[in-house]
Amino acid sequence: MIQLYGHEISGNSYKVRLMLSLLNLEYEWVRVDLMQGEHKSPEYLAMNPLGQVPLLVDGAIQLADAQAILVYLARQYGGDPWLPLEALPLAQVIRWLSIAAGEVRQGPENARLYHLFGTGTNINIERATQKANLILSQLDQHLQTHTWLEFDRPTIGDVAVFPYVALARDGKIDLDAFPNVLNWIDRVKQLPGYIPMAGL
Template sequence: MIKLYGHELSGNSYKVKLMLSLLSLDYEWIKVDLMAGAHKQPDFLALNPFGQVPVLIDGNMVLADAQAILVYLARQYGQEQWLPLEAEPMSRAIRWLSTTAGEVRQGPEAARLYHLFKATSINLERANQKSEFILTQLNNHLAEREWLELEHPTIADVAVFPYVALAPDGKIDLTPYPHVLAWIDRVKLLPGFVGMIGIEQPMTV
């Protein structure tokens, strides 16, 4: 069985949980207590020397980094829709994984770390500026499309979604970005969607 090491407040752990659920895959959840420093202990560092969650174990394979795990799950267990094999559509989806590790991390994710986890080493002014930039870009990009690329959900949406949806944790107001909010609602309606602390599941009638 697949094993996922992570923490319930980690957006990167959550995006892997979400992908596993969207693919209807069973897995064992193993909590890594970040607050107690479990991610810096020898047993965990043996899995990921970077000392970061998430880590996925599938058989004999051990894989770290949320974006890399999304690529693996999409190709190993998903259909073409999640990560196409053709060069151009694949590159369009992968582009957003880089955005996730760049602008989204420097913006909404950093602001959330500052406010929720008291990471005072973060430059909050810079995080707010980065947040405004990437949210404006996303809002403009989503103005005439429902999904980030290819007119259907891909790992691009799964990668970008968590820390954008969690932006209010970092005191980032999403109301100026109506197309982003509409996209968040669409992601929540995907079959198999699961939420996390800070991201509620949609109301069912």
């Protein structure tokens, strides 16, 4: 049985939960209480030295980092539709994983963290808001001519980018200015196996 260690307000935990559901995979949810510092406990650090969620356990495999877990699930259980192996299509999907870990993290994700947890996060909210609007503007322009981020179907690129973009309003980011992004969010929500999280 697959186990997923995570927290319900973590967008990175959610993207893995979403992928597991889209693949119709059974798993055990193991809640890690971030507010009580459980992710920094010796027991958890022994499994994930970075002390972050999510963490996936699949038999003898222990794998941290949401983007890495998406790659594993796609290739182990989903196949080419979710993550092709040909050089160019593979690179095109991986680019969106990089954007999720880079621009989306620095923008919508950081803005959400700031407004959920306050100034103790050491996040520059003006910079995060500026970065959020920049990546959302670029995403909106891209989605003018694309139904999904790449190809004619969803991939793990869509799953990786989706949570913190869809949760942008938690970070006081106005999504109404990005109609193509809103339409894409609705398309993701219509996928068979879609599950919501708090705020979505």
